[in-house]
Amino acid sequence: MAVLEMENVSLIRSGGPILEHIDWRINPGESWVVMGANGSGKTSLMTLILGYQWPTEGTITVLGARYGRVDLREHRKRIAWVSHHLTEWMTRDHGHQTVRDLVAAGPEAIIGASPNHRPDPFALHEALSHFKILERAQTRFGILSQGEKTRVLLARAHLAAVDLIVMDEPCSGLDIRGREELLALIRDHLSQIPTTPIIYVTHHVEEIMPEFTHVLLLKSGRVLARGPKREVLTAQNLSVALGVPVTVEIVHGRPWARVSWGASS
Numbered sequence: 001m002a003v004l005e006m007e008n009v010s011l012i013r014s015g016g017p018i019l020e021h022i023d024w025r026i027n028p029g030e031s032w033v034v035m036g037a038n039g040s041g042k043t044s045l046m047t048l049i050l051g052y053q054w055p056t057e058g059t060i061t062v063l064g065a066r067y068g069r070v071d072l073r074e075h076r077k078r079i080a081w082v083s084h085h086l087t088e089w090m091t092r093d094h095g096h097q098t099v100r101d102l103v104a105a106g107p108e109a110i111i112g113a114s115p116n117h118r119p120d121p122f123a124l125h126e127a128l129s130h131f132k133i134l135e136r137a138q139t140r141f142g143i144l145s146q147g148e149k150t151r152v153l154l155a156r157a158h159l160a161a162v163d164l165i166v167m168d169e170p171c172s173g174l175d176i177r178g179r180e181e182l183l184a185l186i187r188d189h190l191s192q193i194p195t196t197p198i199i200y201v202t203h204h205v206e207e208i209m210p211e212f213t214h215v216l217l218l219k220s221g222r223v224l225a226r227g228p229k230r231e232v233l234t235a236q237n238l239s240v241a242l243g244v245p246v247t248v249e250i251v252h253g254r255p256w257a258r259v260s261w262g263a264s265s
């Protein structure tokens, strides 16, 4: 069974098409990165996978559930969403709740904390500790830094033991050190759940860690390229996707893009 299948998916709004004719299949054992410039449609694509938006045409099947024939509120409990959009939402609506309560609510995969939920204290402690937020357990979510808020979402996902993790620009708003620390935590987390499929969204090629096997490259709402990482991450593809000529170098298993205009000066 495929982890995800999209057939001819389009999303049209009054201003025009946001996504057009997306065909995409994720097989078990694959971990995908979705890449594209600002405004290429990455987040819109994720909202379709999470069932927060409905495609104008096409079919979507996630974890064997065909959208339109499944209770999305129940289905979403199988998917973790780690996103700065979600941290903004939680800051607004649940900023007064403590880190501990919000992480404890992870197994129910709901937004916010559940007063009735009593998770295994050992597992909760382990999740807080692993994502380095144990010392912040009694702190209100709203006053955390961006990196800490993202680690709260990762801890929730960890505790929830979901079947699919969607990470939408988790390094957004972090400085280089913060980004590298978070990527190291994510790598460590992925090594503990090697069979759980991941979709990692970014517009920074250097965040593509060795664990990711495939890349979907978007350009203006359409698929520019898709497939095994080494085939997709060419200088030519990335130059078109990012709208600027780049060269690509692999360092310690991670690709790095360098803008190549004015290289001779």
Ligand SMILES: Nc1ncnc2c1ncn2[C@@H]1O[C@H](COP(=O)(O)OP(=O)(O)OP(=O)(O)O)[C@@H](O)[C@H]1O
Residues within 6 Å of the ligand: 013, 014, 015, 018, 036, 037, 038, 039, 040, 041, 042, 043, 044, 045, 203
């Ligand atoms: N509900 C909507 N109605 C109209 N236009 C929308 C809507 N949602 C998104 N868009 C537009 O669709 C395009 C794609 O947006 P989206 O947020 O999916 O891109 P993105 O690749 O995630 O961008 P970024 O990297 O900047 O977060 C943008 O031009 C955006 O303005």
